[in-house]
Amino acid sequence: MTVQQGKIGLIAGGGDLPARLVDAAKASGRAVFVIALQGYCTAPETFGVPYQTIRLGAVAKILHHLKVQGCTDVVLAGKVQRPSFGSIRPDWRGAKILLKIGIRSLGDDGLLRLLAREFEQDGFKLTGAHEIMTDLVASEGVLGKISPDDQAWADARHGLAVARILGQADVGQGCIVQQGLVLGLEAIEGTDEMIRRSALYARPGVGGVLVKASKPQQDKRLDLPAIGVTTVEEAHKAGLRGIALLAGGTMIIDREAVLARAEELGMFVVGLKPTGGDDHEK
């Protein structure tokens, strides 16, 4: 376990996750240095650890700072939406990655995987957010106090199968299912937008389930799909009955708050394994 005790270089995008990770790392006695990605990570000064704001494209600069700071582990966490080419302004290492991508293979995860490989090439140990915060990843079973009914279980299993099939094509991490019918599929628009749209096509009063899953080939150290309190609230507004997560393959950011809010709103949150006996699953 000694290697886990090295200094963490946290590459921080948007959302709540980076700040929570810093707290968890500090609580376990580990030193953290934050690379705050410009335009994504807001308020890194509130994290209470040293940080440097750098733009995403300046990969050589990021690596340089991590080395100077003596980081041994690198954690990528937080939201980084698709940057425009104009905003990337790559330095030479950034340009090297962009060249590798070429025109054909830029799936959702292609960019992240290449970025991670650069860190490893330079001797850093790529560490998953879930290795720092062990309660971050959804476990199996009914996670809150409310249980799905038979229809909702069936929709959850069907949605998980669909999401995993989607993931094979390196696209999307979620879908919404109502009475066996897929109302929405998540591509680049994000979960909240998919939820809002699906409300337009849902039958009123009969529920529906939001399903989130990682891709079958996904590197768990990179950008696992996540839900938070906002996700629960958006799902409720859209008339959904609950949320089903791939157990071991999705993150719940602020688990306690998520489950409390779900209970207040009468919604279930469950973790499912992909081999749940569903017809669609191999």
Next chain:
Amino acid sequence: MTVQQGKIGLIAGGGDLPARLVDAAKASGRAVFVIALQGYCTAPETFGVPYQTIRLGAVAKILHHLKVQGCTDVVLAGKVQRPSFGSIRPDWRGAKILLKIGIRSLGDDGLLRLLAREFEQDGFKLTGAHEIMTDLVASEGVLGKISPDDQAWADARHGLAVARILGQADVGQGCIVQQGLVLGLEAIEGTDEMIRRSALYARPGVGGVLVKASKPQQDKRLDLPAIGVTTVEEAHKAGLRGIALLAGGTMIIDREAVLARAEELGMFVVGLKPTGGDDHEK
């Protein structure tokens, strides 16, 4: 070919296709009786053939009229969006179908396949719209006067692979790809809505391709995905460069007008085979 000369019972949904089919059938000397689906098929009185307006759920009534009229072939054509349970008001045959669906297996096509089976059980020959109008189905190659560039070909192939993977889960019939990234996936919202949404996530000025494909297991006699002039115009408004269709598995409604409008707008329309050597295709 004698069996092809029987009287056609056209179960007509919305859009232009039913009227065009009536014209094509008449032109080939075949008699047609139209079941105009209430709420979907507008202005059946303009078709110039006998018709009866009946609601979708009244399956026994539909079958009765087809028999009384002496129809031997049944063609399903036109848009039928997901009906609400309240609006179906099934008669006994309709209820039989709904019972078979159960709670788990209602994919996009589940309902149509079951409906088609009822027609066949009663001795009707299920005929595809493309068997009546042979130029309806997209052929392979560059269909208009404008050719895609390398990036657009790559996006078209990638999109076709993604759409086919999606189809395995009995979901969706389309997607939008820009520089290797899937901007949108079509579930229940329809192609036009997907196109409009994807414009919000596209990089400006670098194109993007709309891809439409039937599902691998799709019965070609039922509801093949279709594009028309409106699709071309929506795609152009969203900044897309062209449209790629699964050759042999999608319909172009009013082919001449579609290709003329595409040319005016500087857009390509191509037909692709699924085994085009793409990495994602088996």
